[in-house]
Amino acid sequence: MKITVRLGDSLWYYSQLFNIPVILIETSNPGINALQIQVGQEIKIPGYLRENYTIEPNDTFWTLAIENNIPLDLIELMNSTIDSSQLQVGQTIYLPRRVTEFVIDDIANYTYERMVTDINKLLSIYPFIMKRSIGSSVMGKDITELQIGAGPTEVHLNGSFHANEWITTPIIMRFINEYALSLTNGLPINDLATLPMYQATLFSAVPMVNPDGVNLVIQGASAAGDYSNSVLAINQQSQDFSGWKANINGVDLNNQFPALWEIEADRKPTIPQPRDFPGTAPLTEPEAIAMANLAEERNFRRMNAFHTQGKVIFWGFEGLEPPESAEIVNEYERVSGYTPIQYVDSYAGYKDWFIQEFRRPGFTVELGEGVNPLPIEQFQEIYEDSLGIMLANLYL
Numbered sequence: 478m479k480i481t482v483r484l485g486d487s488l489w490y491y492s493q494l495f496n497i498p499v500i501l502i503e504t505s506n507p508g509i510n511a512l513q514i515q516v517g518q519e520i521k522i523p524g525y526l527r528e529n530y531t532i533e534p535n536d537t538f539w540t541l542a543i544e545n546n547i548p549l550d551l552i553e554l555m556n557s558t559i560d561s562s563q564l565q566v567g568q569t570i571y572l573p574r575r576v577t578e579f580v581i582d583d584i585a586n587y588t589y590e591r592m593v594t595d596i597n598k599l600l601s602i603y604p605f606i607m608k609r610s611i612g613s614s615v616m617g618k619d620i621t622e623l624q625i626g627a628g629p630t631e632v633h634l635n636g637s638f639h640a641n642e643w644i645t646t647p648i649i650m651r652f653i654n655e656y657a658l659s660l661t662n663g664l665p666i667n668d669l670a671t672l673p674m675y676q677a678t679l680f681s682a683v684p685m686v687n688p689d690g691v692n693l694v695i696q697g698a699s700a701a702g703d704y705s706n707s708v709l710a711i712n713q714q715s716q717d718f719s720g721w722k723a724n725i726n727g728v729d730l731n732n733q734f735p736a737l738w739e740i741e742a743d744r745k746p747t748i749p750q751p752r753d754f755p756g757t758a759p760l761t762e763p764e765a766i767a768m769a770n771l772a773e774e775r776n777f778r779r780m781n782a783f784h785t786q787g788k789v790i791f792w793g794f795e796g797l798e799p800p801e802s803a804e805i806v807n808e809y810e811r812v813s814g815y816t817p818i819q820y821v822d823s824y825a826g827y828k829d830w831f832i833q834e835f836r837r838p839g840f841t842v843e844l845g846e847g848v849n850p851l852p853i854e855q856f857q858e859i860y861e862d863s864l865g866i867m868l869a870n871l872y873l
């Protein structure tokens with residue numbers, strides 16, 4: 478919601494008036510000088526929507542403030558062009574509504590377009606969430622990164638490297654929504670206060686690394702556009718893409734990283750496949766390149782890649798993982814019940830490369846249990862398990 482600055486206003490005053498932490502107002506308005514806001518300037522207030530209200534007999538700003546349990550001056554601020562002594566029955570004024578519900582609530586068939594719609598909803602209510610494009614998929618879809626936080630410790634989480642594991646995307650989106658709700662309403666998550674997390678960390682998320690693949694699994698070959706003939710050929714002319722993990726070129730993005738890639742190239746398919754083809758060389762695919770560049774450009778202290786399934790957490794690579802990885806994975810196990818596995822006969826994944834390249838903790842988290850794509854009925858259980866892991870990244 479936007480308001481217009483009056484003489485004498487300050488962000489600190491708005492923080493009191495709206496009962497929103499001042500740091501959230503500051504980070505919702507990155508272009509402005511917080512100490513010198515100007516009369517007439519527009520300021521975004523996170524966590525609120527502006528609603529129309531029609532004046533009824535005997536309404537005054539005073540009675541409306543009491544009935545809505547909000548400060549009188551908040552109503553005056555939102556209606557600064559209205560003469561409150563001359564209210565007319567039937568006249569429309571503005572009232573604030575604090576957002577206390579999730580905007581991300583429909584997580585079935587969570588296509589790329591559905592994610593984009595939800596991101597836009599989140600950004601309009603929570604302008605302190607930052608969005609940027611880190612690259613484009615083969616078909617030209619933006620690969621989107623979201624950032625939340627004002628602190629120096631960067632932690633990164635991604636989902637849907639594998640197309641038929643797309644349930645990981647709404648898991649991450651729901652968490653971002655819950656985090657934002659918690660911050661603006663001062664409500665803890667799992668008994669943990671989140672504002673200190675916001676002040677200490679910068680949480681980076683790429684909820685859908687492989688948008689072309691996700692849409693192919695959910696919508697079928699028609700979603701592949703110019704690639705529909707080639708994906709049908711790769712898929713042996715089957716219209717059932719539920720086993721598809723790769724990107725739209727038939728390259729497995731989690732086999733694309735230069736971390737013992739040659740081992741996978743020697744034993745995996747040598748032509749495009751629904752899964753497991755590591756490409757003709759490391760980092761040939763734009764989605765993998767974007768993810769590698771992201772990690773190179775930033776300073777992620779820790780990385781989680783969300784996959785499905787198995788309720789296990791892979792946390793090592795060739796002994797290159799730092800000692801703290803063991804402590805972190807023990808905390809993940811405690812909060813999720815998932816089983817840590819240090820080494821596995823699998824290479825060239827993003828986690829492998831992240832550990833090798835930066836010697837920092839990287840984890841592949843296998844959410845849920847069953848056959849991919851996991852049934853959406855598992856969403857709540859998976860969310861509750863993974864919530865503790867996502868939170869642990871912000872306090873540990």
Ligand SMILES: [Zn+2]
Binds near residue numbers: 785
């Ligand atoms: Zn996977």
